[in-house]
Amino acid sequence: MTGIVGPVEPATAADSPAPLVTVDGTRFVDTHGREVVLRGFNVSGEAKLAENGKLPFAGVADARKSALAMQSLTNANTVRFLLSWDAAEPSAGTMDTAYLAAVTAQAAAFADVGFEVLFDFHQDLFSRYLFNTGSWYQGDGAPQWVVSAGGYPAESCGLCVMWGQNITSNAAVKAATYDFWHNRVVNERDEFLNQAKQVLAYVRATFTATEFAHVLGVDPYNEPYAGNYDSGQDSRSWEQNVLWPFFVSVRAAMDDAGWADRPAYVEPNLFWNGTLSHETGGFLDAGIIGPRFVFAPHYYDQAAISGVAMWGKASDGQESSAFGTVRDRSTALGAPALVAEFGHPLGGYTSDKAPSIDKAMYQGLDSRLTGAQWWGNAAASGPVLSGTQWQWDIYSGQHHELMNGNASKVLTTGDAWNGEDFSSVALDSAGTAYLRQDARLLDRVYPAAVAGTTLAFTYEDRSRDGTTPMAWIPVPAGLPNTQAVVAASRYAMLVWRSGGDGSPTELKLPAGYRNTIVSDVTYTVQPRSLLLSGAGPAGTVHFALVADSTAPAASTLAAARTELTTWATTAFP
Structure with missing residues (x-):
């Protein structure tokens, strides 16, 4: 491993290329002042796995293959590109330049063929190192040196049947997450911010001017949650007093790294708009956050995924209300919205709902109205929302992941991560990409730029x-x-x-x-x-x-x- 000790020098404002997409009120706009809609996929859950060094792809050639396939099969214009703190800073204060060079080259492959690129510092269940070789679940995010210093209890989720239940039921996950927000063990929150600044400065220094013009910004923290609330605290006050100050610190780090003209795409409390949760949030106390921030929530129909709270298939307008709420928060925040993740499992016992649920989600992105309402009340249709579906993984069903490093648990099926199977793409035996979902659903008409x-x-x-x-x-x-x-x-x-x-x-x-x-x-x-x-x-x-x-x-x-x-x-x- 080659390390960087000390900061990467960011580019100066004089040589910083203007972004192709900027923020104007609640809209994305291009250099012609046209209203832009960003549509695409997350690239990719492979970054959660060890098999390719926590990179989204085995190499640049695969990244380019994936980009061209997405362009050809779906006509998408945007990717949310996953980054790993674990891979970037494997020891405290030392950056892995081999990882940075590889991940930057892979992201550049998408920019080079015309995609807008949103970088995402990804985590789930805080870290893979909370889980042992015999665990039922996996995590990703924080490096081992952060977890080792915490002295956390052996992880256990009890009788959990879905990996997400670890967020609120696994004492180790909850404690490590809580410690991060409170900077309790090794100043881990500050360490993360410094790491993010280094990574962003590296990207800025390495991308060509043309490539960096395609960079939308950065999503600083995937699916934030408190872990445990302090006494008297709830989801709303946690967002106001803990999460939002963190995003303000991220904003300062972005400015220092040469990203002052790129917004931070910030996510609310992850349970805010979940269909099985009653938590409040959505930055109710943040005031107007644009143009320096973009509202970037996720949405999964947890009732449909559970298979218990929703029977049968989706019908006209099932997801319209949820996406209408995203529009309302965008208006209140004075910032555009991009639904950074949405989708439904393509494998598992509720996968039969995927065609109708995903159709209803795209319907919700296009308009806040049901289909039955649209022609009679089109003036209430609302803005077209941007969004990136979870996910686009060309290795779907062909992984070779040792679960938590356990050679006797080699995961090959689906996403090779906590039993998930979301990828809309896979490779056939000849190595050619094909869609695993109906092309009519994914290859869509959408208004990419409205004058x-x-x-x-x-x-x-x-x-x-x-x-x-x-x-x-x-x-x-x-x-x-x-x-x-x-x-x-x-x-x-x-x-x-x-x-x-x-x-x-x-x-x-x-x-x-x-x-x-x-x-x-x-x-x-x-x-x-x-x-x-x-x-x-x-x-x-x-x-x-x-x-x-x-x-x-x-x-x-x-x-x-x-x-x-x-x-x-x-x-x-």
Whole structure:
């Protein structure tokens, strides 16, 4: 191991390239002033494992393969890229430059092909070193020297049936987590902040100017939780008095590392918006946090995952309320929201719910309305949310992980971590990436860049639950020509108010989409995108319907355009 002793010199402001995506109020915007939606995946849970040195990939070639596959199979534009404190600082005050060089090169592979990159200092159950070779569970995060100094009890979760129960039931996990926030044993919170500053300075110094322009910012701490609350403390006061000051310290470290023009993507108490929890939070006392911070919660439907609290499959609007709450907190915080993790297991006893749950989650990202409500109340649709699904791991089902270093427990299936199986991708026997979920669900229409302000958006992906198409957003009978254009196909509808510098609005398009288009503006179809231009004076309401259907007669298209013009004028006066 080669170590760095002392700070890495950050780049100066004069040679710091401007980011391609910045914050404007509650919106992400690009250099043309267009409203940006960030969509993609977490890369990847492999960073939790030892088999490739706690790196997301075995090497840069695999990172590039993964990036190109994600681009080709899903048309995503963003990755949340996992970092390991354990790997970065294996001994106190000494940084592993071999790890830093490798992880930076792998992240650069995504930036080089055009992805926006959000770095994430990841942890689960605080550290792998709380667990022994015979443990039922695994952790990741803090280095061994932090855990060794704590003198924690032997870990045990009792009769836990899900790994997440360790967070509130495992005394060792709770105590180590509590100690971190209170800087109790080896000034571990301060050590983490110094490590983060060193890692970020290294990334900034190593990335080219073009690559660093694709860096969105950093998520400082994955799924924060108190461990134990102090006397009289609850989740809300813990966020206010412990977590938020920590994020302010992270913000200072980012500034010192040359990241002053990149926001910190901060997560609330991890149980805040869980469906099986009643904890409050969401930074209720933080005031306006933008533009230096972005709200980056996670969302999993724990009732659906449990298989007990939710029977059957998801239907229209199941997740709309949860994502509506994210929008409300974004507005109150004066900052954009990016749902940094969401998804549902693809293996295990509730995996049959995945097609409908994940569809409902994407529906919730697109609009706060149910499909049944959308056409009749589109003005209440709300902003389109950015999000990164958990997860994208090309090694899915092909791992070789010694669980907690135990050679008699070699994990190969799923994510090779606590029985999880979330990866939307895998490699076939020839090493070619393929989707493990319906391409209709993952390769989506979405408004990547809107010249002005999005007023409403929806996408009927008609993804399958088994062989059954799920169609939740019917075009109303009062729009018969629009119905004829859509027929039984996938379709998207965007309504926006024009603005910006004259650059076109861009809709991402799925592979093989037939692109029957009805709009009041001129447009150009490019490979995997639709460019809508000629929008006229700023503030004008415009629309675009994009269907995966065989184009009907010109007279039907013209009649649909007239219908939609009247509808848009009425819905958005």
